[in-house]
Amino acid sequence: MTPGARFQEAVALLGAIAASDRPADGVASAFVRARRYMGSKDRRAVTSLAWGVLRCRARLTWHVERCDLTPTPRSLALAYLVVVEGQSAATVRALFAASPPGPHDPSPLTVPESGLVMALQGKSLEDRGMRASVRYEVPVWIPERLAPALGEALHAELEALLAEAPVDLRVNTLKATRDAAVRALADEGISATPGSLSPLSLRLEGRPHVAATRAFQDGLVEVQDEGSQLVALMAEVTPGMAVLDLCAGAGGKTLALAAAMENKGSLIATDVSAGRLERARVRLHRAGVHNVTCRVLDAETSRWLKRRKGSFDRVLIDAPCSGTGTWRRNPDARWRLTPERVQALVAEQAGLLERGAGLVKPGGRLVYATCSLLPEENEDRITAFLSAHPEYEPTNKGRRLLPGRDGTDGFFIAVLTRSS
Numbered sequence: 001m002t003p004g005a006r007f008q009e010a011v012a013l014l015g016a017i018a019a020s021d022r023p024a025d026g027v028a029s030a031f032v033r034a035r036r037y038m039g040s041k042d043r044r045a046v047t048s049l050a051w052g053v054l055r056c057r058a059r060l061t062w063h064v065e066r067c068d069l070t071p072t073p074r075s076l077a078l079a080y081l082v083v084v085e086g087q088s089a090a091t092v093r094a095l096f097a098a099s100p101p102g103p104h105d106p107s108p109l110t111v112p113e114s115g116l117v118m119a120l121q122g123k124s125l126e127d128r129g130m131r132a133s134v135r136y137e138v139p140v141w142i143p144e145r146l147a148p149a150l151g152e153a154l155h156a157e158l159e160a161l162l163a164e165a166p167v168d169l170r171v172n173t174l175k176a177t178r179d180a181a182v183r184a185l186a187d188e189g190i191s192a193t194p195g196s197l198s199p200l201s202l203r204l205e206g207r208p209h210v211a212a213t214r215a216f217q218d219g220l221v222e223v224q225d226e227g228s229q230l231v232a233l234m235a236e237v238t239p240g241m242a243v244l245d246l247c248a249g250a251g252g253k254t255l256a257l258a259a260a261m262e263n264k265g266s267l268i269a270t271d272v273s274a275g276r277l278e279r280a281r282v283r284l285h286r287a288g289v290h291n292v293t294c295r296v297l298d299a300e301t302s303r304w305l306k307r308r309k310g311s312f313d314r315v316l317i318d319a320p321c322s323g324t325g326t327w328r329r330n331p332d333a334r335w336r337l338t339p340e341r342v343q344a345l346v347a348e349q350a351g352l353l354e355r356g357a358g359l360v361k362p363g364g365r366l367v368y369a370t371c372s373l374l375p376e377e378n379e380d381r382i383t384a385f386l387s388a389h390p391e392y393e394p395t396n397k398g399r400r401l402l403p404g405r406d407g408t409d410g411f412f413i414a415v416l417t418r419s420s
């Protein structure tokens with residue numbers, strides 16, 4: 001494909017992402033699958049331009065609007081080429097110069113677009129005139145909602161959310177030690193160094209294709225953010241316990257809990273999503289886990305759970321949340337979050353805490369976690385829960401993990417012990 005055609009496909013991909021309410025990576029996969037004429041280099045170029053634009057969409061929008069143009073996928077991509085990649089006006093014009101244009105080439109530059117390309121020459125992405133929400137690429141209501149929790153760290157943490165997340169692995173202690181996993185990865189040309197927060201974590205150099213390695217396929221390692229590993233560690237499960245992972249999803253924490261339990265005792269993994277639990281089953285099999293029962297939460301499972309009141313040593317609620325702590329990974333997720341959605345999530349979280357509370361046995365613990373940075377999903381939920389549940393005492397009222405300070409995704413983890 002010509003460079004112009006790649007530009008045109010990136011614009012089409014951005015349009016498809018904007019028109020869909022599905023996550024951008026899913027839209028992108030379907031987009032490239034439907035275009036067999038794209039080779040692997042074309043795909044990389046197209047998605048890398050589209051992702052680049054998404055990562056600085058608010059700042060590019062600011063620049064485009066200052067030039068009196070409407071921000072569209074095409075005007076934003078043009079602005080990206082000039083402001084972020086520093087392309088000259090002549091190089092940009094050359095993308096549109098195919099004569100005659102091929103079927104995948106872009107339509108000629110319009111006069112206002114040429115003006116935009118000229119006006120942006122030499123400009124940098126950031127500008128003192130941008131307000132915080134533009135500068136940090138977040139919805140306008142976000143900075144003031146995060147300020148009470150982050151205080152002076154607000155700007156540094158918003159900045160950290162703009163960076164790309166590193167690739168972290170958790171070593172599966174059912175199959176390997178951390179040293180053995182490092183050696184196995186090194187044999188496959190992957191360099192990994194121990195993380196500093198979790199004794200099981202490895203941080204990889206670069207972004208290798210982990211799923212293609214023997215170490216991964218043999219279940220020695222799983223991809224998991226170090227913060228996510230800490231959630232499972234803070235549950236302090238031991239072999240032989242009865243544990244419920246109420247919102248198990250695709251099993252990230254379940255896997256870590258099962259390894260800590262050394263495959264002994266009972267671990268029930270429930271979720272409302274059958275598809276996610278199916279993915280969990282595949283991962284549990286690869287990891288050599290055999291003390292887990294996966295159950296889709298339907299009316300029957302709910303009745304079954306009710307009969308298990310007061311019977312678990314640990315109940316983990318890895319709650320559905322805004323995911324604000326994971327924005328490094330999903331450049332478009334931040335633009336899909338609304339205050340109304342947060343409100344709905346808060347109600348779900350309160351409901352899940354109520355449900356989990358009754359299932360813990362006296363002396364057992366309820367572990368509540370989110371990958372959110374918003375106080376209403378975190379500290380506020382725990383305060384409200386504790387005031388309604390005198391039978392619970394905080395063992396840890398809430399530990400926060402922050403991308404800037406801790407180098408992990410943003411997390412909140414509270415551990416509450418049932419006294420009676």
Ligand SMILES: C[S@@+](CC[C@H](N)C(=O)[O-])C[C@H]1O[C@@H](n2cnc3c(N)ncnc32)[C@H](O)[C@@H]1O
Nearest residue numbers: 247248249250251252253271272273318319320
């Ligand atoms: C943060 S994700 C869980 C991630 C998972 N624990 C992991 O480590 O991979 C939240 C999960 O909660 C599930 N969920 C949403 N509402 C639920 C409910 N009422 N009961 C149980 N699970 C629910 C979602 O389907 C989603 O998989």
